[in-house]
Amino acid sequence: xxxxxxxxxxxxxxxxxxxxxxxxxxxxxxxxxxxxxxxxxxxxxxxxxxxxxxxxxxxxxxxxxxxxxxxxxxxxxxxxxxxxxxxxxxxxxxxxxxxxxxxxxxxxxxxxxxxxxxxxxxxxxxxxxxxxxxxxxxxxxxxxxxxxxxxxxxxxxxxxxxxxxxxxxxxxxxxxxxxxxxxxxxxxxxxxxxxxxxxxxxxxxxxxxxxxxxxxx
Amino acid sequence: xxxxxxxxxxxxxxxxxxxxxxxxxxxxxxxxxxxxxxxxxxxxxxxxxxxxxxxxxxxxxxxxxxxxxxxxxxxxxxxxxxxxxxxxxxxxxxxxxxxxxxxxxxxxxxxxxxxxxxxxxxxxxxxxxxxxxxxxxxxxxxxxxxxxxxxxxxxxxxxxxxxxxxxxxxxxxxxxxxxxxxxxxxxxxxxxxxxxxxxxxxxxxxxxxxxxxxxxx
Numbered sequence: 001x002x003x004x005x006x007x008x009x010x011x012x013x014x015x016x017x018x019x020x021x022x023x024x025x026x027x028x029x030x031x032x033x034x035x036x037x038x039x040x041x042x043x044x045x046x047x048x049x050x051x052x053x054x055x056x057x058x059x060x061x062x063x064x065x066x067x068x069x070x071x072x073x074x075x076x077x078x079x080x081x082x083x084x085x086x087x088x089x090x091x092x093x094x095x096x097x098x099x100x101x102x103x104x105x106x107x108x109x110x111x112x113x114x115x116x117x118x119x120x121x122x123x124x125x126x127x128x129x130x131x132x133x134x135x136x137x138x139x140x141x142x143x144x145x146x147x148x149x150x151x152x153x154x155x156x157x158x159x160x161x162x163x164x165x166x167x168x169x170x171x172x173x174x175x176x177x178x179x180x181x182x183x184x185x186x187x188x189x190x191x192x193x194x195x196x197x198x199x200x201x202x203x204x205x206x207x208x209x210x211x212x213x214x215x216x217x
Numbered sequence: 218x219x220x221x222x223x224x225x226x227x228x229x230x231x232x233x234x235x236x237x238x239x240x241x242x243x244x245x246x247x248x249x250x251x252x253x254x255x256x257x258x259x260x261x262x263x264x265x266x267x268x269x270x271x272x273x274x275x276x277x278x279x280x281x282x283x284x285x286x287x288x289x290x291x292x293x294x295x296x297x298x299x300x301x302x303x304x305x306x307x308x309x310x311x312x313x314x315x316x317x318x319x320x321x322x323x324x325x326x327x328x329x330x331x332x333x334x335x336x337x338x339x340x341x342x343x344x345x346x347x348x349x350x351x352x353x354x355x356x357x358x359x360x361x362x363x364x365x366x367x368x369x370x371x372x373x374x375x376x377x378x379x380x381x382x383x384x385x386x387x388x389x390x391x392x393x394x395x396x397x398x399x400x401x402x403x404x405x406x407x408x409x410x411x412x413x414x415x416x417x418x419x420x421x422x423x424x425x426x427x428x429x430x431x432x433x434x
Contacts (some may be wrong), residue, residue, distance in 0.1 A: 050285045
């Protein structure tokens with residue numbers, strides 16, 4: 001059974017992984033007969049109250065909170081190498097831009113979590129497919145942009161697209177139910193909630209993204 | 218557009234709403250062209266670390282954490298009456314048995330959150346459909362068992378089924394991808410992760426459950 005890494009960044013759209021996107025990625029992987037291997041880095045993050053939208057004076061741990069989405073079945077990303085995976089997918093949510101990187105603050109000059117950098121570079125060097133949805137394609141731009149010039153989408157947000165291009169990646173506009181496929185680099189992206197207003201349209205794009213990632217293995 | 222209440226109990230299988238089930242309920246509602254209205258009661262609950270499975274010395278708020286699944290679009294259940302909904306669905310997770318009630322500790326003698334009791338009784342009195350998956354059917358047994366004797370399923374767990382029958386409800390065994398429909402009471406239930414080992418089979422049961430709930434409106 002093919003193993004697809006799913007890199008989580010917490011549990012909640014405003015301070016972690018976007019929950020719908022993460023669950024829809026897990027569903028699409030299972031429906032393709034593959035095994036999802038949930039991964040996240042350990043480390044603190046600032047909590048946002050999702051009822052008020054306000055950041056609060058509390059820290060939680062990325063790996064511990066991501067375990068909620070994974071029903072406890074999750075590994076610390078530092079223990080996992082590309083050799084143990086056939087492909088990898090990044091759901092979105094602000095966690096990708098705040099916990100896995102500081103893209104939300106620094107844009108194209110963002111630093112990315114050292115273990116995410118390592119695993120992404122290992123996957124790319126091994127020619128293994130990489131998927132990312134919503135804001136998570138910025139991680140691929142930040143880590144792989146200069147070496148591989150991948151083509152990705154985050155929908156049609158001009159400011160984010162400009163930061164992606166400053167990283168050396170190319171941005172291509174895309175509707176929520178569709179995907180952008182960079183065949184040369186085996187990178188597949190979809191806008192998800194960067195554009196989506198309905199969970200069903202987000203599901204359509206994520207389903208296509210995961211199918212194409214698995215197809216490229 | 219028909220409005221379907223979705224009653225959440227936090228965010229995470231061990232101390233709140235089972236996240237996959239909740240998202241799959243929201244997806245099924247949207248795919249049927251209906252509007253999900255997320256609801257939860259305010260109030261503290263004891264946190265379980267989902268990485269270790271251990272309860273920790275921390276309290277969080279049910280409504281605030283449930284807002285993560287709802288992407289912030291959630292209402293306090295006390296503000297919502299049956300008159301504003303066409304149907305209601307309860308995802309599972311230990312939150313249904315620990316936060317919305319104390320069924321996990323007290324079984325058939327459980328107390329149920331006063332606002333959940335009120336809304337369930339209003340829905341039943343108005344002849345509006347009620348769906349519940351995983352462990353959440355125990356709420357229907359505890360609140361509606363004596364008056365309506367509803368038939369429900371939580372899969373095939375004999376001990377839980379016995380507690381359900383002590384409430385005055387009837388338990389019917391059911392596989393994870395199927396549903397039990399009590400047409401007289403307009404109550405639809407499915408085992409979800411009480412039996413499921415794969416998210417895709419849980420999704421199949423939940424999809425059928427939500428479709429039938431909407432069909433019964």
